Amino acid sequence: MAVDFWSPVRLSLEIATVSGILVVIFGLLLGKLMANKKFKGVALVETVFLLPLVLPPSVVGFLLIVVFGRNSPVGRLIESIFKQPLMFTWWAAVIASTVVAFPLMYQSVKTGFEAIDEDIENAARVDGANGYKLFMLVTIPLTFKTIISGAILSFARALGEFGATLMFAGNIPGKTQTIPTAIYVALDSGNMELAWLWVASIVGISFLMLIFVHLMKS
Known part of the structure; x- marks a missing residue:
């Protein structure tokens, strides 16, 4: 019972943490790059960045399979380097979580960058x-x-990712089975006690994180 319960929790936290780090790095770089930018095609670029936020998770998973699957050039390159396909691995779950969580980070930091008074940055440049x-x-x-x-x-979005992860990384116990996929399996098999425990864990973690965000803004 303990092993069955904690394995998806541990995997979810590990995957969401690595995904969160990647999202912060790419979000900061691209958010700064795009802040206050006016060029032809800016709307198209931003639409691509934000698209995972509104696309059905199954569509995101399908596109990830197209890009990174064994029949794609990228997938074949990865398989030749690491001697195994990317799909149905721990890193596939990280990539799926990163893609769906990125728009939240990007939009947040871009808004923050655009709110900075340019005079402050110009003064810093003058100072060297x-x-x-x-x-x-x-x-x-x-x-x-x-x-x-x-x-x-x-992080919260990555922690709760289900559809794209299920399609691209699968539901392999101890390897890619996260809390959301574990809940699905437990519910499907009629194990309501275990399903409720996982539901309570992810609700509790997400609740605490959202409370922290609210306290920061107040």
Whole structure:
């Protein structure tokens, strides 16, 4: 019972943590790159970034299979390097969670970057700050709350990811079975006690994270 319960919890936290780190890195880089940018096609680029937020998870999973599956050039390249396909692995679950969680982080930090007074950044440049120092010592501190909020919301989204993960990473106990997929299996097999325990765990974790976000904004 204990092993059956804790394995999906541990996997979910591990996958969501790695996914969260990747989302923060790409969210910060692309959010800063796109903030206050005006160029032809900007709407198209932003639509692509935000698309996973509105697409059905099954569609996201299908597209991931098309891009990273064994019959795709990327999939064959990965298999030749690592001697195994990417699908139905721990990293497949990380990629699926990262893709669906990225829009939350991107939109949050981009909004924060756009809210910064340009005079503050210009003053830092006059004082001799280069691009790296400006970003790390001025931009990041000024947008810290939005970064943390975006990171927590992205972590929560990655933790609860189901559809894309099920299609792309499968539901392999001890390997890719996360809390949402474990709940599905427990419910399907009639094990309501175990399903309720997993439901309570993910609701509790998500509730605490959302409370933290609310306290930060207040």
